Amino acid sequence: MPDITLYTLPTANNAKISSLLELLNISYEYRFLDVSKMEHKEPWFLKICPNGRIPAIIDHRRNNFAVWESGAIMLYLAENYDTEGRYLPKDPKARSEVIQWIFFVNTGLALTLGQLSHFLNNAPEQVPYAIQRYSDEVTRLFKVLEDRLEGREYLVGNTLTIADINALPVVRTTVVVGFTLAPFPRLQAWTERVRADPQILKSLRPPSGEPDMIEQLEQDITKKEVIFGPSRKIIEQQFKQERILLAQYCNV
Numbered sequence: 273m274p275d276i277t278l279y280t281l282p283t284a285n286n287a288k289i290s291s292l293l294e295l296l297n298i299s300y301e302y303r304f305l306d307v308s309k310m311e312h313k314e315p316w317f318l319k320i321c322p323n324g325r326i327p328a329i330i331d332h333r334r335n336n337f338a339v340w341e342s343g344a345i346m347l348y349l350a351e352n353y354d355t356e357g358r359y360l361p362k363d364p365k366a367r368s369e370v371i372q373w374i375f376f377v378n379t380g381l382a383l384t385l386g387q388l389s390h391f392l393n394n395a396p397e398q399v400p401y402a403i404q405r406y407s408d409e410v411t412r413l414f415k416v417l418e419d420r421l422e423g424r425e426y427l428v429g430n431t432l433t434i435a436d437i438n439a440l441p442v443v444r445t446t447v448v449v450g451f452t453l454a455p456f457p458r459l460q461a462w463t464e465r466v467r468a469d470p471q472i473l474k475s476l477r478p479p480s481g482e483p484d485m486i487e488q489l490e491q492d493i494t495k496k497e498v499i500f501g502p503s504r505k506i507i508e509q510q511f512k513q514e515r516i517l518l519a520q521y522c523n524v
């Protein structure tokens with residue numbers, strides 16, 4: 273049996289975890305959840321991840337311990353499996369910086385890109401205010417990364433850390449929201465640098481090795497509708513089901 277089971281969907285958040293598992297040479301298996309059947313909201317999965325979202329892992333080496341929230345998973349894997357501190361420095365200040373950049377990406381950039389993608393690709397109606405608000409915020413957050421990368425090759429220190437591994441799959445989703453990194457040359461160069469690592473490149477793809485959704489869009493943006501059309505229906509259906517559940521619990 274592999275050491276880790278990774279519960280996931282083929283999304284950006286998945287790649288963060290599989291990248292680190294690959295780099296640390298940890299044996300793992302994928303367990304893809306079927307969102308169209310709301311599998312990620314089923315009671316058995318809520319016992320693993322109370323938030324009913326992916327990614328989540330089970331560590332079979334440590335008595336089937338469950339970890340969820342991608343940032344928490346990155347830290348857990350580094351603390352338990354990266355004993356040499358290759359990707360999470362042992363020096364407390366450098367370590368704190370890594371944690372700061374993980375929080376910044378997960379609570380700011382990932383969330384904002386997700387909302388922008390929702391309003392551009394999934395919302396049943398166009399809401400210009402929302403699109404403007406989230407586009408401006410994505411631009412601002414990219415500028416924060418651009419400034420950080422002045423005179424440095426990686427987000428913290430001189431080597432690849434989980435700060436970069438966590439950020440890359442999120443920054444890559446720019447293509448989904450029609451952004452280009454051209455105004456952010458340092459961020460663009462960093463993306464290429466981090467992605468050049470063969471294990472990271474491998475983990476950005478699903479187990480079949482086929483190009484993932486982002487890579488397909490980078491090659492041919494006209495595929496956007498083919499990719500987002502079906503997911504729009506799933507999101508609509510999910511929205512209705514979540515409303516029923518919320519009405520039961522909170523009377524909304």
Ligand SMILES: N[C@@H](CCC(=O)N[C@@H](CS)C(=O)NCC(=O)O)C(=O)O
Nearest residue numbers: 283285324325326327341342343378
């Ligand atoms: N803050 C969470 C975000 C998790 C998240 O939003 N996951 C998305 C996929 S990237 C998901 O599970 N979506 C399914 C849903 O919302 O029902 C993390 O970083 O793990």
